[in-house]
Amino acid sequence: MEQSMRYSALGSPTSSKIKPSDNNPTTRPKLRWLMMSGNANLLSSKxxxxxxxxxxxxxxxxTVDxxxxxxxxxxDIVKVTQYLKFEEHIPLYSAIREKYLKGARPASTLLIVPHLDPSSKLVDVEIIAAKDDLEFSTKQ
Known part of the structure; x- marks a missing residue:
């Protein structure tokens, strides 16, 4: 029985019916990427x-918008990095994050950074999202 693997956007193996040769950069689907850091709404509001x-x-x-x-x-989020100013904020932040992720399970890192800048900022989030170009074009 032949076992085949397909690599996700970040290179981790996922099982599929695609042959290993389909991971060749010239034949695998092209990905569209979205990378976000910081929050303009949070900083630009009055x-x-x-x-x-x-x-x-x-x-x-x-982020969802x-x-x-x-x-x-x-x-479509493949990686999220979160920075919190205070450790005691983890439970409340996590509940809000889960509400917006709606069951998605991207790779995730959460760091406590007591000196977030500006000083009034309590949380910051960076995301990397990727979508198969074929899937992207069929839905638009």
């Missing part, structure tokens, strides 16, 4: 949100 709840909601709402404008969903 009033900076002061609570972790408001900042987390703002960041994830604008940017994904949708790019023809993607939370399930």
């Amino acid at each position: 009033r900076i949100c002061t609570s972790i709840e408001e900042q987390s909601e703002s960041i994830w709402r604008s 940017a994904l949708e404008k790019s023809g993607m969903t939370a399930h």
Whole structure:
């Protein structure tokens, strides 16, 4: 029985019926990428949100909006890096994050960074999303 593997956007093996030779860069699907860092809504608003709840909601709402404008969903996120100012914010932040990810399970890193800049920022998020070019073109 032949075992075949397909590599995801970040190179981790996933099982599929595609032959290993299909991972050749000249034959595998082309990916569209979206990379986001920071949160323009949070910093450009006249009033900076002061609570972790408001900042987390703002960041994830604008992330999902940017994904949708790019023809993607939370399930297209392949990597998320999160920076929190205080460790005690993890449970509340995580609940809000899960609400917006809607079951998606991207690779994830969460760091506690006591000196986030600007000083009023309690959370920052970086995402990398990828979508198969063929899938992208058939849905638009």
